[in-house]
């Protein structure tokens with residue numbers, strides 16, 4: 549199916565190469581490493597940090613705890629930690645991912661104030677964890693309908709402040725630009741195939757809004773991006 553015809557609706561039947569437990573471990577490790585560059589180029593977390601994360605953490609007036617749920621290779625939380633350190637914010641950053649392969653890759657990015665746990669959202673709730681802010685990047689499009697609802701509810705239960713879920717906005721231009729732009733970066737990785745499949749699986753703003761329902765708001769913080777936001781329900 550061509551992108552032209554394949555992008556009108558979400559293609560939820562597509563699975564990503566990196567989700568295959570038997571995929572090439574060297575290509576997988578290279579993919580996790582290079583997510584750093586790709587997420588910097590496409591994910592708009594610099595903007596979301598300046599407009600959402602920094603004001604929220606600065607307003608606390610005390611050390612903060614932030615969770616990246618589904619942290620994958622750990623690059624987003626490492627980047628946010630560097631931005632916050634530059635702004636003089638005192639933050640404990642936690643990246644959580646139940647996939648042991650992701651955890652192994654993310655551990656390379658551990659440093660003082662940034663740690664990774666091999667746990668999913670449910671296990672964190674069962675452990676009684678709560679945070680001042682919970683965020684995720686590129687997790688929502690990955691989940692089936694039941695898992696999306698559970699993930700969204702879990703994120704509310706884990707935060708007593710903002711919850712910010714960032715993802716791709718499906719569209720032909722995003723697909724075309726990614727197909728061309730990713731080619732030089734994708735050698736030896738799953739970035740091209742999986743990125744294009746991710747775009748086909750991704751939502752448009754109205755679709756994500758309908759899938760999440762109340763209390764979520766879905767905005768477009770940058771071209772080709774969605775940001776689902778809500779206030780957490782955890783007790784401070």
Ligand SMILES: C[S@@+](CC[C@H](N)C(=O)[O-])C[C@H]1O[C@@H](n2cnc3c(N)ncnc32)[C@H](O)[C@@H]1O
Nearest residue numbers: 583617618619620645647650668669685686687
């Ligand atoms: C497509 S990856 C995104 C990785 C990373 N955030 C990034 O932007 O590169 C989605 C990740 O979400 C994780 N995940 C799925 N359900 C989860 C849950 N309930 N709690 C925590 N992580 C979850 C998966 O294990 C997977 O590593």
